[in-house]
Amino acid sequence: MSLLDELETLRAEAAAGLKAAADPAGLEAWRIKYIGTKGLLKAWMKRMGEVPKEDKPAFGQRMNALKDELTAAFEQAQAGTAAARPAAKASFDVTEPLPAGQRHEFGRRHPLTRTTEQLRDTLRALGFEVVEGPEVEDERHNFDDLNIPADHPSRDNWDTFFIAKDALLRSQTSTVQIRVMEQRSRTPPIRVIAPGRVYRPDTIDATHASTFHQVEGLYVDRNVSMADLKGTLQLMVEGLFGEGTRVRFRPSFFPFTEPSAEMDCSCPACAGEGCNVCKGIGWVELGGCGMVDPAVFEAVNRARGDNAYDPEVWSGFAFGFGIERLCMRRHGISDLRLFLENDLRFLRQT
Amino acid sequence: MKLPIFWLNDYLDGGVTEAALEQACARWGLKPHVELADTLGMLLSFSGFHCDGIEGSGAEAVLELDVLSNRPDAQCVVGLAREVAAMLRVGFKEPPCGIEEIGEPVEKHVKMRVEDAELCPRYTARVIRGVKVQESPDWLKKRLAALGLIPRNNVVDITNFICFELNQPLHAFDLKKLKERTIVVRRARDKEPFRPLYGEIPPLTSETLMICDAERPVAAGGVIGGAGSEVDASTADILLEAAYFSPANTRRTSRRLKVSTDSSYRFERGIDxxxxxxxxxxxxxxxxxLAGGTLCKGILDSNPQPREPKSVTLRAERLRKVFGVDVPPAETARHLQAIGCEVLEQTPEAATVRIPSWRRGDLEREIDLIEEVARLHGYHHIPIETSMPARIPPRGNLEVVSDRMRDLLTGLGYFECVTDSLIDPKWPAPAVWAEAKPLALDPVSVMREDHSALRNSLLVSLMAVAKHNQDRRTGTGRYFECGKVFLPHQGKARPDERPVLGVLDEAGFATLADAVLRIGESLEVIDAHLKLKPLAEFGKPPAFLVAESACRLIRVREEEDGGRAEDAIGWLGVASADLCKAFDVKGAPAVAEIDLAKLASLPRGPRRYAPLPTQPAVGRDLAIVIDEAVTWGEVQSFASSYARNEPLRAAKEAPEFLSVYRGKQIGPGKKSLAFSVVYRAADRSLTDEEVNAAHEKFSAAVCERFEATVRK
Known part of the structure; x- marks a missing residue:
C-alpha cells in the first residue's frame, strides 16, 4: 500500500472519529489526536523523507489539502456543538449588577410635584391654563378684593404672615383669581388653574405646616353653573383616583364664593365602603369650591376701571385644594413634615 | 356651638322625632342612623352646619356644630332651631317674651345718655327692683351646664341663658353701684382707669367704647364688664343692659384689649x-x-337710626343659571319662608321677599337668596355637567422650562426637593442674587425664630437638606429644587420673586458641570448656547464658592448681525469651606444656582435639521503636554477656531475631550491632555496622506500656541 493509500485510510478514520465525537471533550481529544501540534498529521509530515523525490510535490499538496479539510471539518463540528449546548453557567450571571458607580441612576420628582402635575394634567385636558401669582401679596389681593373686609371676623380664618405694612405672604392661592381677572390683556371667558405656595402662621406638627401648597381653579363664562363645577371636579377626581370615584358637595362658606361648598370624594381606599382611611364614612374631604361671588367680579371691575366682568353677564366657579392633603392620600403619608425635610429615603420611596 | 337636643326641643312643635328625621332623610337621599342625634348631625352637616361630634344619646345628646362665620344668627339655640325646623319641615315656636310692667316708670330710676351712636347704634336699659339673687332652678342650670357654663346665680344665669338662646349678650348692673344711677355710653378718655371683672387690660384709649356711670367706666361696651358694678348676693335693683355694638369696633376693641368673650364674639359678628x-x-x-321683683314701666331705648325693612328679589332664571337646578317656584317660596323670609310678591319669574331681622347681616343680595334656596333644596340635586367648550390651553415658558429641568435632572440622577421658603435668619446669607440679608418677617407674625426670614437663595436650603441626609447616611446626595427666592425690590414694599433652579451635587464639580451644560440641549435652545466662564476671567469670586472653582453660567446669543451677546444666568462651583462649616456639611459639594426666568427667555426649537454628511469622517487623536495653567477650554476654543480656517476640518464637529493625565512621566507643573478632532471633506473621501499632513500642521499650531509638546 502506498503512502497515499495509507493517507486515504487516515482521512476516513479521522472523518469517522469526528462524527463520533459528541461533546466538547470528545472534540478536543479528536483535535489533539489528528490536528494538534503533536497529532497524527504532524507525524505524517515528518514522513516526507520516505517519499520518493518525484512524488514529494503531490504528497505535500495532499497533506496540505487534508490538513485544511480536517481543520474545516473540526471547526464546523465545534460550531455545531457550541450552538447545541447551553451557555456556560459561570460566564453569564444575569442577576449580576453593574459595578457600583457604573449603574444607571435616576432621581425622582418630589411627591408634591407629581401630585401637582397629575392635577394639572387632568385640568389641562379640560382646557385649564396654568398661571402663577406672587407669593408676597398686598392686602387688596389677599383680602379686600376677595370680599374679606378689614375688621371682619372672616379674616380670622386667614391669619397671616406680614413682612411690612401691606406686604404679606399670601394665605391662599385665591389671590391669583384677582391677579388673572384684573389683567387688561385678558377678558372672559377665563379658564385657569394656579398651583403654588401659601403661608399661614401655624404650629408645625404632623398635620400643620406654615408653608404649604394649594391649587386654585377658576372658570368664568356665560352660563357657568354649579353643575359645571360638579362636572369639572368629578372629572378631576377620576383623573386623580380613577374611574368610578364620585363627588358630593356640602354647603359651606367662603367670602369669595357664593353659593359655597365643601367637596368630598368617595374614599379612594375603599371605594366608598367605609374603612379606617375615611373613618368608616366612605367619603373624604378634598377642598372648598363655589360660584364666584358677584362682589369679587365687582372688585375686579373696579381695579380694571371697566365692566368686563359684569356679574349679570358672566358667572364663574372657583375651587381650591390643599396639595399636601391629596398627596398624603395618594401615598399613605401621615406626617406633613416629611414633605419639606427631603430625606432621600422618603424621596426614593414616593 | 353646642346644641343640646332637649333644649332645641323647646322651640320645635313636637320636638325632634324619628319620623320627621326619616322623612327629611328621604328627601335628601340619605340613610338614617340608629341614633337620633347621629341622623340630626348628618342632616345639619348637609345643610351647612358641620357636626364635629356628639356627646350623650337620645334627647340628652349634645351636638357640636361648626357654625360658619356668615351665620351669626345661628350662634344660638333659637337660630339653630329655625334651621332644624326648616329642614325637618316642623313648626317653630318663638320663646315667650310677654311682660307685665307694673313698676314705676323706668325714667324715675335711671338716666341714660348715648354719646356715640356710631359705635353703639342701639342701647336699651330696663330696671327691675327688689329682686332676690339666689340659686337658679334646675331647668336653667341644666341648660347652662350642657353648654359647659358654670351656673352662678339666677340673674347672671339668665343673662347667659339669653345670650345662648337668642344670641343677645346682656349685662346686668347693680343699680345702687352706679354713681348717680346714670348710664353714659361714650368713648374712654386717654388712660382712664378701668378694672375689668377678671384679668388685666392695656391702658384705655379714645377708640374704646365704654359704658360709664356719672363718673367712671363700668364696662367695656360689648366686651367685658367692670369690677365694682356687678350683681352680687346683696343686689336688689338691677339695670339690665341690652345693646347693639358696632361689629367692627367691638372686634378692634377685643383685639386691642386682648379679651375675647362670648359677648364680644357675638357683637363682632353682628346680632339682630x-x-x-x-x-x-x-x-x-x-x-x-325666677328672682321676683318688679319690672319698671317702659324701656330706655336709644336707637336713632333703626334699620329700614329690606326686601330682595330672586329671579327664577338667575337661580337656575347659578344653581344648575330647576327649582319649582312653590319650592323656592317654601324654602325662603322656612328661614323666616316673608314673600311679598311672587310670579313664575321672580319672588320678592322681606328679609327677617336676624338675617339682615348675610341676606342682602339676590345671590344670598340663591345660596339659601340651593342649600335648603339640597346640593345633591346638582347634576354633573361636562359640556365645557373644548380648548387647548397655552403653556407658559417658565412652566415648560421648569418641567424640562425636572426631566433632565431626574434623568441624570438628581432628586427634586421642596424646601421651606421661610428660613432661619441665623443661617449664612450667601450673596447669590443679592448682597442684602434675607427679608425678615414682621416680628408680630413670627411663630418660630427658625422660620422667620424669606430665603434669598436656594443654596442654603439645599445645604440644610445635605446636612439632614448626611446625618442619616442616606447615600450620595444629588439634589435640586425649582423654587422662588425673594430679593429686596428698591422702593417697593413687595420683594422681587425670582424663580430659580438650585442644584447641589455631592458627586463633585465635574458631574454637576456636565449636567448643567446639558441644559441647552434639553431645552432645544436655538441661536444661543450656554457655557461656563471661570470667574477669574471677569471678577472677584463670591465668598460662598471655592475661589478657583467659581464660574458663571453664561448664555451666549448669536445675534442676527453675526455678533454675540453674553449674559450671566447663574453660578456654579464648589461650596466654600465656610459655607460647609456653617451647615456642618462634609465633602465640599458642588453647587449651582440658575435664573429660571432667564432660561425661559432663551429662544427654543424646534431646531432645524442639517443634512447628514455624505463623505466619511477620519478621526485623529492628539495628546499634548502642557503647563497646568492652560485650561481645556482654551485648547478647545483654539482648536475650534483653527477648524474654521482648515478646509479639511468639519468646523461644526467640535474637538472632543478624551482624558487628562498627570504623573511622574510628565513632570511637575505639567499635564498631558488628550483629545480628538474630525477631518472630513464635503466632496470626496480623504486619503491618509492628506489627513496626516493636515493633522501634523494642526499639532504644530497647537504646540506653538500653548508651548506644548506632542506626547507620543
Missing amino acids: QEAVDRASARAARLIVE
Whole structure:
C-alpha cells in the first residue's frame, strides 16, 4: 500500500472519529489526536523523507489539502456543538449588577410635584391654563378684593404672615383669581388653574405646616353653573383616583364664593365602603369650591376701571385644594413634615 | 356651638322625632342612623352646619356644630332651631317674651345718655327692683351646664341663658353701684382707669367704647364688664343692659384689649339690631319669674337710626343659571319662608321677599337668596355637567422650562426637593442674587425664630437638606429644587420673586458641570448656547464658592448681525469651606444656582435639521503636554477656531475631550491632555496622506500656541 493509500485510510478514520465525537471533550481529544501540534498529521509530515523525490510535490499538496479539510471539518463540528449546548453557567450571571458607580441612576420628582402635575394634567385636558401669582401679596389681593373686609371676623380664618405694612405672604392661592381677572390683556371667558405656595402662621406638627401648597381653579363664562363645577371636579377626581370615584358637595362658606361648598370624594381606599382611611364614612374631604361671588367680579371691575366682568353677564366657579392633603392620600403619608425635610429615603420611596 | 337636643326641643312643635328625621332623610337621599342625634348631625352637616361630634344619646345628646362665620344668627339655640325646623319641615315656636310692667316708670330710676351712636347704634336699659339673687332652678342650670357654663346665680344665669338662646349678650348692673344711677355710653378718655371683672387690660384709649356711670367706666361696651358694678348676693335693683355694638369696633376693641368673650364674639359678628328690646323683655320676664321683683314701666331705648325693612328679589332664571337646578317656584317660596323670609310678591319669574331681622347681616343680595334656596333644596340635586367648550390651553415658558429641568435632572440622577421658603435668619446669607440679608418677617407674625426670614437663595436650603441626609447616611446626595427666592425690590414694599433652579451635587464639580451644560440641549435652545466662564476671567469670586472653582453660567446669543451677546444666568462651583462649616456639611459639594426666568427667555426649537454628511469622517487623536495653567477650554476654543480656517476640518464637529493625565512621566507643573478632532471633506473621501499632513500642521499650531509638546 502506498503512502497515499495509507493517507486515504487516515482521512476516513479521522472523518469517522469526528462524527463520533459528541461533546466538547470528545472534540478536543479528536483535535489533539489528528490536528494538534503533536497529532497524527504532524507525524505524517515528518514522513516526507520516505517519499520518493518525484512524488514529494503531490504528497505535500495532499497533506496540505487534508490538513485544511480536517481543520474545516473540526471547526464546523465545534460550531455545531457550541450552538447545541447551553451557555456556560459561570460566564453569564444575569442577576449580576453593574459595578457600583457604573449603574444607571435616576432621581425622582418630589411627591408634591407629581401630585401637582397629575392635577394639572387632568385640568389641562379640560382646557385649564396654568398661571402663577406672587407669593408676597398686598392686602387688596389677599383680602379686600376677595370680599374679606378689614375688621371682619372672616379674616380670622386667614391669619397671616406680614413682612411690612401691606406686604404679606399670601394665605391662599385665591389671590391669583384677582391677579388673572384684573389683567387688561385678558377678558372672559377665563379658564385657569394656579398651583403654588401659601403661608399661614401655624404650629408645625404632623398635620400643620406654615408653608404649604394649594391649587386654585377658576372658570368664568356665560352660563357657568354649579353643575359645571360638579362636572369639572368629578372629572378631576377620576383623573386623580380613577374611574368610578364620585363627588358630593356640602354647603359651606367662603367670602369669595357664593353659593359655597365643601367637596368630598368617595374614599379612594375603599371605594366608598367605609374603612379606617375615611373613618368608616366612605367619603373624604378634598377642598372648598363655589360660584364666584358677584362682589369679587365687582372688585375686579373696579381695579380694571371697566365692566368686563359684569356679574349679570358672566358667572364663574372657583375651587381650591390643599396639595399636601391629596398627596398624603395618594401615598399613605401621615406626617406633613416629611414633605419639606427631603430625606432621600422618603424621596426614593414616593 | 353646642346644641343640646332637649333644649332645641323647646322651640320645635313636637320636638325632634324619628319620623320627621326619616322623612327629611328621604328627601335628601340619605340613610338614617340608629341614633337620633347621629341622623340630626348628618342632616345639619348637609345643610351647612358641620357636626364635629356628639356627646350623650337620645334627647340628652349634645351636638357640636361648626357654625360658619356668615351665620351669626345661628350662634344660638333659637337660630339653630329655625334651621332644624326648616329642614325637618316642623313648626317653630318663638320663646315667650310677654311682660307685665307694673313698676314705676323706668325714667324715675335711671338716666341714660348715648354719646356715640356710631359705635353703639342701639342701647336699651330696663330696671327691675327688689329682686332676690339666689340659686337658679334646675331647668336653667341644666341648660347652662350642657353648654359647659358654670351656673352662678339666677340673674347672671339668665343673662347667659339669653345670650345662648337668642344670641343677645346682656349685662346686668347693680343699680345702687352706679354713681348717680346714670348710664353714659361714650368713648374712654386717654388712660382712664378701668378694672375689668377678671384679668388685666392695656391702658384705655379714645377708640374704646365704654359704658360709664356719672363718673367712671363700668364696662367695656360689648366686651367685658367692670369690677365694682356687678350683681352680687346683696343686689336688689338691677339695670339690665341690652345693646347693639358696632361689629367692627367691638372686634378692634377685643383685639386691642386682648379679651375675647362670648359677648364680644357675638357683637363682632353682628346680632339682630331689631330684636334687642325683645331679648331684653324675655330676660326681664325670666328675672321676675325666677328672682321676683318688679319690672319698671317702659324701656330706655336709644336707637336713632333703626334699620329700614329690606326686601330682595330672586329671579327664577338667575337661580337656575347659578344653581344648575330647576327649582319649582312653590319650592323656592317654601324654602325662603322656612328661614323666616316673608314673600311679598311672587310670579313664575321672580319672588320678592322681606328679609327677617336676624338675617339682615348675610341676606342682602339676590345671590344670598340663591345660596339659601340651593342649600335648603339640597346640593345633591346638582347634576354633573361636562359640556365645557373644548380648548387647548397655552403653556407658559417658565412652566415648560421648569418641567424640562425636572426631566433632565431626574434623568441624570438628581432628586427634586421642596424646601421651606421661610428660613432661619441665623443661617449664612450667601450673596447669590443679592448682597442684602434675607427679608425678615414682621416680628408680630413670627411663630418660630427658625422660620422667620424669606430665603434669598436656594443654596442654603439645599445645604440644610445635605446636612439632614448626611446625618442619616442616606447615600450620595444629588439634589435640586425649582423654587422662588425673594430679593429686596428698591422702593417697593413687595420683594422681587425670582424663580430659580438650585442644584447641589455631592458627586463633585465635574458631574454637576456636565449636567448643567446639558441644559441647552434639553431645552432645544436655538441661536444661543450656554457655557461656563471661570470667574477669574471677569471678577472677584463670591465668598460662598471655592475661589478657583467659581464660574458663571453664561448664555451666549448669536445675534442676527453675526455678533454675540453674553449674559450671566447663574453660578456654579464648589461650596466654600465656610459655607460647609456653617451647615456642618462634609465633602465640599458642588453647587449651582440658575435664573429660571432667564432660561425661559432663551429662544427654543424646534431646531432645524442639517443634512447628514455624505463623505466619511477620519478621526485623529492628539495628546499634548502642557503647563497646568492652560485650561481645556482654551485648547478647545483654539482648536475650534483653527477648524474654521482648515478646509479639511468639519468646523461644526467640535474637538472632543478624551482624558487628562498627570504623573511622574510628565513632570511637575505639567499635564498631558488628550483629545480628538474630525477631518472630513464635503466632496470626496480623504486619503491618509492628506489627513496626516493636515493633522501634523494642526499639532504644530497647537504646540506653538500653548508651548506644548506632542506626547507620543
